[in-house]
Amino acid sequence: MESIAIISVTVHGAGLGQKLRHHFEADSNYEVHCFEKEGRASGDTAEFFSSMKPHMETWFKSYDKLLFIMATGIVVRMIAPYIKHKSEDPAVVVMDEQGHFAISLLSGHLGGANEWTADIAQFVGATPVITTATDVNGIPAPDVLARKLGFKVEDFSTLREVNSALVAGERVPYYIDDTLFFLHEYEAVAKAQGIELIRFNPHTVTGKATCETGGENAARVVITDLLLPFGPRTLVLRPPTMTVGIGCRRDTPKELILHAVNDSLANVNRSPKSVASAASVIVKADEVGLLAAVRELQWPIHFFTQEEMAPFIEASHIEESNFVKETIGVGNVCETTALLQAKSQTLLQKKTVYPRTTVAIAQVQSK
Incomplete structure (x- = not known):
């Protein structure tokens, strides 16, 4: 669910x-709050402010739009003091009080x-004002595809390079x-955006050669979770x-956890930007080192209860440690929680033991 804040300073x-x-509230995907200036209220449900300045940082950091x-x-x-980066900043749209123009x-x-902006403009009958180069030239942008599919951009400097190539009229293959696993879904969404995805198999010589067409310095977009060598103008979406x-x-330092996780990802040759979530057992929900590690990695984490884990362990015939079972009530944390969170039965890496940590x-395989 996306959160929306609507802020106004006049009655109209x-x-x-x-x-x-x-x-927007008619769409269950949105949670909407109106903020209105004191003495200039609509009379409908809203929160009120006398000055925007004390609230701006909270609004900017708390809402998606x-x-x-x-x-x-x-x-x-x-908003100027709070702008950080396009990967973090919320969507900001401005509209005049008469609803003539909506500005992205x-x-x-x-x-x-x-x-x-286009949605708002269509609803109120405004003129949408959009100035990004790919949009005004009618060119599908890779970062729009990334947002629609929940992909992460590997390198934003390469994103600028590829978008510039698109606007300049270069052919940029995807x-x-x-x-x-979700290949067909990705292809369908891309097709709806007017983007053709060219398949390649990263484990074959022919497949690798396919996405090197045009030479190392050609602009291209590649969608993969694997750590593969690419040229300087290859935008990788994760x-x-x-x-x-x-x-x-208990009390495992953040550094040991980060080492274990990063080593594990290197073992399976996968990018940390392709991790959807971390997972662990509920008794670790207050583990300082673990929370610090996932915060540094910018991953969400879900904690499962022993009652959720035990039947899954039994049904999936997951090997348990007697010591761990005696300590917390279930005998396998890392494999069980990874599979539960993934809604899957497929492990890319089985339980691997590191100092004070298992990964x-x-x-x-399910959303």
Whole structure:
């Protein structure tokens, strides 16, 4: 579910904001909050502020999408201190209080501001103002595809290089690793965006040669979770293909956990950007080193209860450690939680023991 904040500073703007709130709330994928200036309220459900400045940092960091119904200059000055990077910033759209223009201001592709601007404009009858080069030239952008499919961008400097090549009229082919579990879904979404994905098998000489067509310095996009050598103008998009199950002893330092996880990913030749989530047992939910490690890796983590794990261990015939079972009630943490989180029966790496840490990696097979 995406969170939306609609902020207005005039009575007419507040009314327009409420109209949009009801429109977006009809979609169960959105949670919407209206913020209205004191003395200039709509009379509908809202929270009130006397000044935007004390609230701006919270709004900017707490919501996926921000719609400001006011002058663009006000918004630029207010959000400027909090802008970090296109991979982190929320979608920001600005609209005048009469609903004449809707402007995609920030995070047009990865944040979805361009699409959201078009949606807002269509609903209120406004003119959408979108200025990103690929969009104004009618060219499908790789970062839009990445957002739609939940992919991560490997290198943002390469993204700029590839988008520039597209706008300059260069042919930029898209290649996809044909061993990916959700291959057909990815191809269907790409096709809907007007993008043809060329399949290649990364484990064969012919397959590797396929995505090297045009030479090392050619601009291209490659979708894979594997760590493969590519040229300087190859944009790699990382699909979420794995879960990492982690077991550790009490008070294990972050550094030991990071070493174990990174070594495990290197063993299976996979990118950490393709990890959908980490997982562990609920008794580790307060483990400082573990929480610090996943925070540094920028992974979400899910903790399973022993009651969830025990029947899965039995049904899947997972080997257990008597010591661990006596300690926490179940005898296998890393494999069990990785598989449960992946909704899968396929391990890319079985339980591997490191100092004070165990790691298993599962292939995601359900969403």
